[in-house]
Amino acid sequence: MQQPWLNPPGTPPRRGVPDDFSPASATMPLRGATAALALVWLILLAGRSEAIVDAAYGLPVAPGTETLIAVAEGWNDALTAIGLPQVLSALREGLATGR
Numbered sequence: 001m002q003q004p005w006l007n008p009p010g011t012p013p014r015r016g017v018p019d020d021f022s023p024a025s026a027t028m029p030l031r032g033a034t035a036a037l038a039l040v041w042l043i044l045l046a047g048r049s050e051a052i053v054d055a056a057y058g059l060p061v062a063p064g065t066e067t068l069i070a071v072a073e074g075w076n077d078a079l080t081a082i083g084l085p086q087v088l089s090a091l092r093e094g095l096a097t098g099r
Helices: 031-048 049-057 065-082 084-097
Strands: none
Touching: 031 049, 049 065, 049 084, 065 084
C-alpha cells in the first residue's frame, strides 16, 4: 500500500512535500546526530559528576572497577577545577527555593 502523499509509480516527482527518502527530507545525518548526542551526554555527565563518583565507589570489586573509579574521580576533579559543580549546586538550591 502506498502512502497517499507519495507519487504513484512512474509519474514525475511533485513539488511540495518530499517523500521520506529524498535528500530534501527532514532527517539529520549520522555525523550530526552523533555529535548532538555526544554533546547531550557531556552536559548530563557534567551536571552529575559528584553522583557518578559516588556510584563508582559503590561498584562491586571486579576487573576494571579501579579504572572506572579513577576515570570518575578525574572527571569530577576536572569539573571541580573549573567550578562547575558549585555553580550547579547553587542553581539547584535557587530552583528548590522557588518550589
